[in-house]
Amino acid sequence: MSLEIGWFLTVPVSLVAGVLWAGFFSKRPRPAPPGFVLGGITVAFGSLVLSQAMAASRWLNSSPAGVGDPDGEYVMMAFAELSGVVALLIGAVILISRGAAVQRSRKMDVPALMNH
Template identity: 40%
Template sequence: MAMLRLLAISLLCGAVAVPFLGEPRGDGFEHARYAVLVALVIGQVVTVPIGSVAGLVLAATGSWPRTPGYVLGSVTTACGVVVAAQARAASRWIDGSPPGLRDPEDSSLAVAAAFLSGAFTICLGISLVVMRWSGYDPRTAPVRRGRTPRRRPRTP
């Protein structure tokens, strides 16, 4: 559970790079959208490996076994939907060959990476919510359900 939790947190923490790297090259909302998506992908390239290693260490030591909550799953899903929707809109804008972009093919690749990141974030968020909703708790042993022998009534 620590692995999934820290993976979700590291995907969300990729947004920390946006204020530092998200400087648009042109004027207009589309250029700003593209710059934010590229900065988000760059931030996730840095934060996801760190979160994955920390999650592996916590999972190997057995600490933090609690199931992630509804809030983390919901926020992760919502952020994934926003990123995927913005990446799809930016992809349509890039396909129209906008002025001000140096190489539309590289831009399409960066937006595709952002779309895949958003889709993966959606899947991770939904899986966190479903695991929490199903009542999965890794600290408990699975209950074996089977047929139990019935007692025969005593005859006097």
């Protein structure tokens, strides 16, 4: 349980620290936004985690045999559901940002080459 709580706290903090480090201290130009494949995989992974965590939560609510402390396990399933929702949201943000970048790139005026 402590490993799950530690993961739940350290991953967002390290992601924010990495974004701030890359944003303020990097001399390189901004990278291209992630692609549609990464967004699709993230959405698929988030939906898989969320669906499995919800199924396990329903199973734990039915007072299953062999589970000593269903309350502790139910809290872990709540963390898993939350991580599935976060993965779904991140995948949606990736897909939306990539779609917006594609739309912006299509609206750019590119001068035509002239043959001399």
